């Protein structure tokens with residue numbers, strides 16, 4: 582069942598940086614995006630149009646989107662939790678619009694409240710006009726389901742909850758579903774159950790995995806999803822990441838590690854690992870820390 586090709590969405594500029602306490606200048610974020618596209622990434626999650634009171638690091642969203650030199654064939658996605666965010670994302674000229682927006686809900690009520698200040702049912706009502714408006718503007722709509730296997734507040738989350746949110750998202754027209762292990766507690770069989778739940782409402786080509794690596798399981802979970810035929814994953818340059826509203830969550834699985842895994846398995850990504858490592862090193866140097874990627878560390882020390 583292994584796919585021959587995999588698409589990675591590097592969420593480093595968004596998920597990777599959103600939790601950084603010190604402001605990262607827009608120019609640095611833009612340079613990271615440029616390096617990622619030069620390394621062959623075909624989709625980059627650039628920023629989020631959320632409340633700057635909630636996530637100060639993303640307050641420069643419009644500046645970052647305006648500063649990117651767009652590369653043909655690359656998709657630029659942004660998070661838009663409500664109409665206010667969507668309207669801000671499309672306020673500038675069309676050339677600066679995102680190609681794709683992400684509405685983000687959760688399989689856990691408690692996490693939904695903490696992260697986006699509303700219940701699951703309310704979140705769907707907030708997303709409904711966003712999805713309609715995005716489609717009317719020819720912008721693709723992805724949905725993220727946080728806490729698909731576990732929640733920092735509710736503990737283990739059964740697959741039925743993932744299925745419910747996938748169904749609600751499908752009903753309002755969300756085109757693609759990202760199954761997210763926000764706090765990295767998942768293990769391969771649990772992740773497969775969560776994926777199966779999403780697959781009840783979405784085709785295999787419309788489901789992706791988004792795995793944080795808190796417990797060191799993200800690569801194993803990636804392989805478990807690959808074995809089901811899932812071929813799209815969110816990963817983060819240098820393993821950066823974390824959600825400010827998910828206490829204890831660490832970074833996303835490192836893009837470098839996933840590319841190393843896929844290359845070793847003969848699965849095509851279109852990504853140049855050396856250039857990807859350079860991109861991760863660039864942002865890690867800026868943050869004055871070592872890349873949180875085993876493959877990058879090994880190859881940089883070779």
Ligand code: HMG
Nearest residue numbers: 630631632635662665666696697698725727728761763824
């Ligand atoms: P709220 O307070 O319920 O919103 O926040 P509200 O509509 O009541 O508005 C309150 C204030 O926020 C108003 O301003 C609005 O204008 C403003 P005030 O009048 O007080 O000055 N506001 C906004 N400002 C800018 N952009 C907006 C926006 N909306 C309202 N879009 C809201 C609701 C969703 C906005 C808030 O809870 C929020 O911003 N949450 C963001 C949470 C977040 O970004 N979390 C991290 C991303 S999700 C994630 O990391 C998980 C993921 O990686 C997958 C995984 O790993 O699980 C995707």
Ligand code: MG
Nearest residue numbers: 596761763824
């Ligand atoms: Mg995340």
